[in-house]
Amino acid sequence: MKINIIGAGVAGLSAGCYLQMNGFETTIFERHSTFGGLCTSWQRQGYTFESGLQWLLGSGKSNPFYLLWSELIDMNSIRFVHHKVRIEIEVKDHTDIFGDRVFHLYTNLSRLETYLLSIAPEDADPIRKLVHTMRRMQSYEIPPKIRSVPELLPWYQKISYIKYLPMLFFLNRIKKETNFTFADKLKNPFLKEAFRMLFDGDEMPLMIITMPLAFNDLKGTGYPIGGSVGFAGNLERKYLELGGRIRYRTGVEKIIVENNQARGLLLSSGERIPSDVTISAADWNFTLFNALEGKYVNKMILKLHKQEHLKVYYSVFMVSLGVAASFQHQPHFIRFPLSQPLTSPDGTRYERMEMHINNYDPTLAPDGKTVISISYYTLNADFWINLRQEDPIKYQEEKQKFAQLIIDQADARLVGLKEKTEVVDVATPATFQRYTNNWKGSVQGWLPGKNIIARSPVETMLPGLTDFYFIGHWTIPGGGLPVAIKSARDAVQHICKNKKVPFRVRSR
Numbered sequence: 001m002k003i004n005i006i007g008a009g010v011a012g013l014s015a016g017c018y019l020q021m022n023g024f025e026t027t028i029f030e031r032h033s034t035f036g037g038l039c040t041s042w043q044r045q046g047y048t049f050e051s052g053l054q055w056l057l058g059s060g061k062s063n064p065f066y067l068l069w070s071e072l073i074d075m076n077s078i079r080f081v082h083h084k085v086r087i088e089i090e091v092k093d094h095t096d097i098f099g100d101r102v103f104h105l106y107t108n109l110s111r112l113e114t115y116l117l118s119i120a121p122e123d124a125d126p127i128r129k130l131v132h133t134m135r136r137m138q139s140y141e142i143p144p145k146i147r148s149v150p151e152l153l154p155w156y157q158k159i160s161y162i163k164y165l166p167m168l169f170f171l172n173r174i175k176k177e178t179n180f181t182f183a184d185k186l187k188n189p190f191l192k193e194a195f196r197m198l199f200d201g202d203e204m205p206l207m208i209i210t211m212p213l214a215f216n217d218l219k220g221t222g223y224p225i226g227g228s229v230g231f232a233g234n235l236e237r238k239y240l241e242l243g244g245r246i247r248y249r250t251g252v253e254k255i256i257v258e259n260n261q262a263r264g265l266l267l268s269s270g271e272r273i274p275s276d277v278t279i280s281a282a283d284w285n286f287t288l289f290n291a292l293e294g295k296y297v298n299k300m301i302l303k304l305h306k307q308e309h310l311k312v313y314y315s316v317f318m319v320s321l322g323v324a325a326s327f328q329h330q331p332h333f334i335r336f337p338l339s340q341p342l343t344s345p346d347g348t349r350y351e352r353m354e355m356h357i358n359n360y361d362p363t364l365a366p367d368g369k370t371v372i373s374i375s376y377y378t379l380n381a382d383f384w385i386n387l388r389q390e391d392p393i394k395y396q397e398e399k400q401k402f403a404q405l406i407i408d409q410a411d412a413r414l415v416g417l418k419e420k421t422e423v424v425d426v427a428t429p430a431t432f433q434r435y436t437n438n439w440k441g442s443v444q445g446w447l448p449g450k451n452i453i454a455r456s457p458v459e460t461m462l463p464g465l466t467d468f469y470f471i472g473h474w475t476i477p478g479g480g481l482p483v484a485i486k487s488a489r490d491a492v493q494h495i496c497k498n499k500k501v502p503f504r505v506r507s508r
């Protein structure tokens, strides 16, 4: 049975591996010249610039996603870095009791608790509750029964989910807490400001940070040495070993549908590739509204399209520098206030800078040198995407001008940075959109809504269309690599069930 897959990102490659393991004949069609999609890196004069993989959920055995990654990758062959501090946040208006302006978000919960209590004994109650919440998260299997697809289970197995009800009640109770509502409970002005700055000044569900911290503490969210390309390369290798085929530089134009059944692909070259089943692991908007011409939608899909239900996740303006210095004693990730706020040409105003100093991955730079990347997130990716199309010269000018302003401010922080910089690389939202086709240059699909634990409104199987599956980071708000692999595995289990093939995981 032949299955065509659109996209060689982490979702497409994972689906390909699971399908090959189950005896299907698959081909992946990838418009770019390489694998990985957003999980990628690029080489410039001896430096490797990262698209941004900072942490992999499931890097350690303590996390359920480890089980899934291990099915496809030899996880023992990857060295993971577990940072002691997740981020250093320099606050603007207050200092802690030691006169320090920097807030250290430790990844070890005991250390974090001691640190917070030493700064603000007056806030012992909310601090202890916060740490207790994270410890409680550690005691639950999140997500429960990762290898199961609940809707495919017989009723007597579904019943076993009852034991997860306390977890659901617990998560439901804490889901409304945001970094702002938590900051309001604090008396200490330094901590108050630090918590308000957790998401660069935005209000977000606190769970977005407490959940990863809970997993950080158990060494479940490490950074893989070798970065994105090294990590995704494992999947590509596995897929090819299993007998899969990838056609690079092969864009898909349309999904061919006959009698509401997906029957194959029409490539940009005009070639038609028939198949029994089609999987799209590409962008949500492209798949539903271009490749399927908006014919398989319902009210919810239309609401999503207008961003009435969820907003599209941020895109990013990223300046990467190859610097002839080791920065060995610098923190790996800092956020600090700017002396002069920056306004991007897309209209977004920034009061802080977020800088990754990749001094912990020697594979990214020659000896004694380092890659530094500075990211500015934006919800106005369309500005860059449209400008690049309409006026490429002005686009280049604006991009370089804004990058220069960023570098000047970075140089004020890391004195001598400019002088030691050997390579500058600038990626805008238009770059991310161009290379991966992600709608509005989104780096993680949809932004999680206020109800962070609500069932995802995104469809894997579209209303009225058979033999078609949609997978990837657009299927669950918040996206990321775990969503890519889980959605792929779940879809393959659905396919196996429909085609009456027992689902199995095997190495060859």
Ligand SMILES: Cc1cc2nc3c(=O)[nH]c(=O)nc-3n(C[C@H](O)[C@H](O)[C@H](O)COP(=O)(O)OP(=O)(O)OC[C@H]3O[C@@H](n4cnc5c(N)ncnc54)[C@H](O)[C@@H]3O)c2cc1C
Binding pocket: 006, 007, 008, 009, 010, 011, 012, 029, 030, 031, 032, 035, 036, 037, 038, 039, 051, 052, 053, 054, 055, 056, 057, 250, 251, 252, 253, 281, 282, 283, 286, 316, 435, 436, 437, 438, 443, 444, 445, 471, 472, 473, 474, 479, 480, 481, 482, 484
């Ligand atoms: C700056 C940044 C930081 C990040 N940090 C993290 C992190 O720390 N942890 C984490 O888990 N995640 C992180 N992510 C998110 C993560 O990289 C993505 O969510 C994930 O890689 C998405 O995988 P995917 O396979 O679903 O989609 P994609 O990576 O978008 O893959 C889709 C593929 O489909 C191809 N395609 C699209 N249209 C077509 C077409 N018409 N024809 C053929 N091929 C097509 C694309 O070229 C692409 O290769 C980060 C992303 C960025 C950019």
